[in-house]
């Protein structure tokens with residue numbers, strides 16, 4: 089698939105990409121910060137947040153940045169921020185693991201991150217984003233039952249108070265076509281998801297519109313429109329937008345459309361972060 093596309097922006101438009109992987113993520117080894125700066129300048133982006141994977145434990149521990157590389161990662165982005173008008177933000181996409189909260193807290197406190205993106209790629213120790221594991225996650229139960237487990241796990245991530253935003257809140261859909269032909273609807277998402285919305289409101293945690301879903305087989309952003317509508321009705325009003333780029337060619341992908349979608353649903357703004365302090369940009 090050709091992911092090239094064009095963003096037409098007026099002077100007033102303001103666009104950010106808050107989910108970008110660079111060389112410290114194993115799945116983005118050749119995508120340097122410099123190459124993203126060039127792409128961001130070409131697109132006229134205002135801010136780019138780097139969110140390399142950080143996986144503190146488990147079988148994919150070495151897939152992301154190692155703890156002893158974080159200082160170098162942070163320094164590199166801060167140095168390159170001086171070279172461009174695009175504001176570069178330092179973040180991580182941090183996998184949540186129950187029982188690892190204190191170790192994660194120590195790492196996150198040790199560095200000056202602009203924001204921290206939480207993720208739950210491994211509920212019940214299965215990698216839902218892998219072809220190998222995804223079918224096992226649904227095996228022997230309904231989609232709703234699998235979702236209840238996923239959102240219980242993600243609710244714990246929210247309640248850990250470690251994260252500003254939680255990434256791609258229905259990422260379990262990535263390989264849903266392997267177990268079901270028709271698209272899923274919100275009624276398939278179980279009931280725990282609503283408890284998770286309440287937790288997001290209690291802990292001031294935002295959600296993300298992650299446009300990588302538009303590049304996956306099912307072709308819909310994470311999360312689906314109905315989910316965004318339900319989150320909005322539940323009072324969730326913190327939201328970031330990100331392309332989940334692993335190469336500069338997808339930077340900014342479908343983000344103007346994501347802003348339009350949020351505006352149509354009723355969201356009044358998108359979140360910006362600096363030094364883990366949030367402000368809102370009106371949309």
Ligand SMILES: [Zn+2]
Pocket residue numbers: 181207209255256
């Ligand atoms: Zn992710």
Ligand SMILES: [Zn+2]
Pocket residue numbers: 107109139181332
């Ligand atoms: Zn990511």
